[in-house]
Amino acid sequence: MRVVVLCLLSLPAVAQAETFTLSSAPTSAVVYGYGAQVTREVSVTVPAGTHDLVLPDLPAWMRGDMLRVSVDGARLGSTQFRSSAVPPQPERETPEVAAAKERIEAAERALTALDDRVAEARLAAAAAEAKAGFLGALGTNEGLPSDVATLADIARLVETETLAAEQAALTARQRARDIEMDRDDLVEELEDAKAALAALTPPAKEVSQLTLSVTAETEGDVTLSLSYPVDAGWRPVYDLYLRGEEPATLDIVRGAMIAQYSGENWDDVSITLSTLEPASQISPTTVRPQLRRIEEPEPPRPMSSMRKDAEGLAAAEPVMEAPVMADNAVATSFDGPGVTYSVTQPLDLASGVDATRVNLDRLSFDARRFAHAAPAFDRTAYLMAEFTNTTQEPLLAASEAALYIDNTLVGRSPFPQVPAGAEGDVPFGPIDDLQLSYTILDQSEGDRGIISRSNAQRQRVRMDVENLGTRDWTVEVQAAVPYTIQDDLSIQWTATPQPDERNVEDLRGVLQWNIDVPAGETREIEIQQELNWPDGMVLR
Incomplete structure (x- = not known):
């Protein structure tokens, strides 16, 4: 052993x-467009x-x-x-809570001391009033001496002492009132101290x-x-400044609006913003086989049946169309998926309150100023700035950007995503000196002949760009002519002058002219178009 x-x-x-x-x-916290990892x-x-x-x-x-x-x-x-059923934890008193409790105790002591002083003053007043009452009763006592001289001395004594007692009572009451004037301030201080403690010690929560x-x-x-x-998110915001003429400069101040709804406040938290989308689709869609069949066409239905169906459809609930799925742009990565932005200073973000804006950086690009005109829709041309994203990262799309010419705010506009190395166009408001007009010179529709049994539509329009200012402008004028993918619909058009670009940005039928409009002059563009289709068909 x-x-x-x-x-x-x-x-x-x-x-x-x-x-x-x-x-x-x-x-x-790493904050994504939707969601965050804390x-x-x-x-x-x-x-x-x-x-x-x-x-x-x-x-x-x-x-x-x-x-x-x-x-x-x-x-x-x-x-x-x-x-659930979490055991209660021992209460830990922070220095802030201890200070709040000491403030309450000090306010209560001051209020008690004031009440004691008021009570003391009221006691003095009561004693003086009792003395005055005693002297008054003394003057009516039946056992007073009958000697005149003695009675005179007693009367003088009662008068003098009564006056002094009443004056003392009055002074004591005044002192009590003066002391009580400070009571409201002490009560308010006590209430504030209790509110401060309540803010530091919220009710126990799960x-x-x-x-x-x-x-x-x-x-x-x-x-x-x-x-x-947690539930949080961020979105980009921009301030864009167009400065100078030729060459012009486009300064972009990039920022972010951050909000979080986690249910707990963030105090002095380091924030990283990410362009990744963890909550979005992460796996490819499964391709399903397509089964097609042919059937006999349905016989024509009588008008009465179609009318009943229409009435029933009108009474039924509205039919919702299938949603249109848009392609989501993906940010170019550097050292991995997505792009991240680190906020230089830690942030305080309360849960569920307004978003907080932080500025990220300032970018500067060479820009080309030009005028863009769509006479079929607008009455003036618009100032545009074209730039190339020379950074190694994409400029993310924003729902709203503030636009400045020099330092003057001219408006707000959505900002499109501009990939690294790509070109972007930013609008900067109307150019009142460039007035536009769109005039229909000739238009006709109708049957062209009994033999061909075809229908036709002919139109001739003129677009005018008038420069009322004192500087020359190069204006990009855009218009659209119809196009078709049906062999039975024939479309022919001519333009004077000929457009410089056709199918602009791969949009079929969109034409563009790059014309110089000197100060005080007007430039015209004329378009003629003719559409032909078989008889019995309807043009849409």
């Missing part, structure tokens, strides 16, 4: 397992051995399967997540708790990192 005891004493001491309760808060990081010094790290103040809505945990400085063992088992080989610091998804 002695040998066994000696062997046990020779073994190294095993550190006693401890439980460390840690308070945590968001420290960093990280809480907290450190603690532990002795060698196996210990439990408890985080008792996680949000109640948190899901255990969405948590990602890493530990630095120790080996992570089991994890236990509890979202929380989740995470317990981690870690093993440290030696005593040292252990850093716990916990990340989870």
